[in-house]
Amino acid sequence: QVQLVESGGGLVQPGGSLRLSCIASGSIFSTYVMAWYRQGPGKQRELVARITTNGNTNYVDSVKGRFTISRDNAENTVYLQMNSLKPEDSAVYYCYAGGLGGVHWGQGTQVTVSS
Numbered sequence: 001q002v003q004l005v006e007s008g009g010g011l012v013q014p015g016g017s018l019r020l021s022c023i024a025s026g027s028i029f030s031t032y033v034m035a036w037y038r039q040g041p042g043k044q045r046e047l048v049a050r051i052t053t054n055g056n057t058n059y060v061d062s063v064k065g066r067f068t069i070s071r072d073n074a075e076n077t078v079y080l081q082m083n084s085l086k087p088e089d090s091a092v093y094y095c096y097a098g099g100l101g102g103v104h105w106g107q108g109t110q111v112t113v114s115s
Helices: none
Strands: 004-007 010-012 018-024 033-039 046-051 057-059 067-072 077-082 091-099 102-105 109-113
Touching: 004 091, 018 033, 018 091, 018 109, 033 067, 033 077, 046 067, 046 077, 057 067
Parallel strands: 010 109
Antiparallel strands: 004 018, 018 077, 033 046, 033 091, 046 057, 067 077, 091 102, 091 109
């Protein structure tokens, strides 16, 4: 069973930066596709960024050029570097792991962008 624990959320002013981290338990982290989703108030959960097992990435259009997803297989960790944050980026951000072992979600971390 894979457990995902996110950290790094918080309150930041528009234009600021945050880095989210997600640490996964288990020894097969490198075989999972990892992703970050977010869900804002009254909105559906949406895919923000995704990174495959060989490091290929893709992003939702609204964050391209501002957010960067990366992974450290030795540390069982996936990161989301968020720059130039906007109020519309405010949401609960969830870590996702998907692979032959199934689909797993973290508990979420709140990101609030406000002055």
